[in-house]
Amino acid sequence: MNRNLTFIGGGNIAQAIIGGLLETGFSRDRITVADPSKAQGTIIEQLGVPWTTDNLKAVGPADLIFLCVKPGLAQPVCEALAGSLNQKCLISVAAGVTTLQLKQWSQSSLVIRCMPNTPALVRSGMLGLFADPSVDPSIREAVVECLTSVGITEWFEREADLDAVTAISGSxxxxxxxxxxxxxxxxxxxxxxxxxxxxxxxxxxxxxxxxxxxxxxxxxxxxxxxxxxxxxxxxxxxxxxxxxxxxxxxxxxxxxxxxxxxxxxx
Ligand SMILES: NC(=O)c1ccc[n+]([C@@H]2O[C@H](COP(=O)([O-])OP(=O)(O)OC[C@H]3O[C@@H](n4cnc5c(N)ncnc54)[C@H](OP(=O)(O)O)[C@@H]3O)[C@@H](O)[C@H]2O)c1
Incomplete structure (x- = not known):
């Protein structure tokens, strides 16, 4: 895949996805991580992946942006990125944050919501996905290609089904x-x-x-x-x-x- 990926938040779930991507041979040069934590930054750099504390700078070269912050931080982080996303797709793993909220906060309609589970940390995850209708199939395919590195993916046509996904595979x-x-x-x-x-x-x-x-x-x-x-x-x-x-x-x-x-x- 020749897309550039940026991870906003470099904690557990981001590290799991990055680890999976690197194992499948994805180029380190195509990944950027933004996280304010020096401790997380050190771990990311040890993986050979560039790390910055500047979210705006990190999204510059990105095609796909993985939002991997705690749910309570999704709003301020998205609002700070609003106007910088252009044709970039935002993929949020934040539990309970809806695509409507993501669109309002980021001022972009290219949004995907993902519900992973902790076995993603050992590459045995189950990841439920819902995309805004404006996300085209090639982007969906690219996202699946990335996430398949940590588990099995399944698309859902109704966003409300992600509540069932949360109840069954998330929890x-x-x-x-x-x-x-x-x-x-x-x-x-x-x-x-x-x-x-x-x-x-x-x-x-x-x-x-x-x-x-x-x-x-x-x-x-x-x-x-x-x-x-x-x-x-x-x-x-x-x-x-x-x-x-x-x-x-x-x-x-x-x-x-x-x-x-x-x-x-x-
Ligand atoms: N872990 C899972 O298996 C799992 C399962 C389902 C859903 N999720 C979802 O995944 C998301 C991340 O979970 P996680 O377990 O990976 O959390 P985490 O380990 O705490 O990682 C979040 C990272 O975001 C960083 N951060 C804080 N403020 C930021 C900002 N303004 N910009 C960029 N990065 C910032 C945090 O830094 P600090 O530590 O300095 O605050 C931390 O390193 C959550 O929304 C959660 O709902 C996770």
Whole structure:
């Protein structure tokens, strides 16, 4: 890809995307990072990527601008860039910040909203995307090419669907961590050491995720295949079901969606 990329904010998510891009052979010369933090700047420079504290200077050569600041800073940062964006596309990863807000603050309609998740840090992210209709397909393709370096991308036709994305894949890693955390506690109650319990649980989670990800069978079928009548897995699944597991998980996802709608004002 022969586009120039600028990252406004050089923290966790920017470093994850930049790391992924460099791994795929993207040229360091085509990346610029703007961040006021000397600590972040040092990390960026160690990656061989130019760093500046000047956002306006950083967007000068850019074709695609990744807005990677905390949501509360999106407005002042965009307003300071207004009038300098011309035909540059602004891609925001700021949770809850809508494309309408991005357009108003930046005075540009070339905006894309992206909802990543933390596994992007280990190149296994799930990234939901919504583009303003004025963004042409070639820009969409370029953005996907960049973000594919940290995970899988999926476009959504309705911006409101990003609230569901937030509830499922955005917040989802924490649900799995919670389950792992609880299984580790159960294993410790059974007398296993914390280290052994952690190994058993994390390896099991990884294996189960890999099997489900291969898509040969749905998670429901995979569960049935390991659940023998009258066996240990059936005893555990019955206990989960009787305790309201399905209802609870659905309610939890709904609660996250409602919170996302409240935060983004949709
Ligand atoms: N991390 C994730 O997995 C994840 C998942 C979903 C969404 N997001 C979204 O991604 C965005 C960034 O998250 P993050 O975890 O990468 O945050 P982060 O590590 O705190 O990075 C944000 C960076 O922006 C810098 N910054 C502050 N003011 C700035 C300004 N005026 N101009 C340019 N840079 C500025 C910060 O510097 P200082 O440290 O000096 O303030 C910091 O280095 C957030 O909006 C979040 O909602 C992240």
């Amino acid at each position: 989802g890693p924490a649900y799995f961590f919670y389950l792992m955390e609880t299984m580790i506690t159960a294993a410790e109650k059974m007398g296993l050491s914390h280290t052994t319990a952690t190994t058993l649980v994390t390896q099991t989670a990884l294996g189960a995720a890999r099997m489900a990800h291969q898509n040969h069978h749905s998670p429901g079928i995979l569960r049935q295949q390991v659940t023998s009548p009258g066996g240990t897995t059936q005893a555990a699944c019955e206990a989960l079901s009787q305790g309201g597991f399905e209802t609870l998980v659905i309610e939890a996802c709904e609660a996250a969606k409602v919170r996302s709608e409240t935060l983004s004002g949709t």
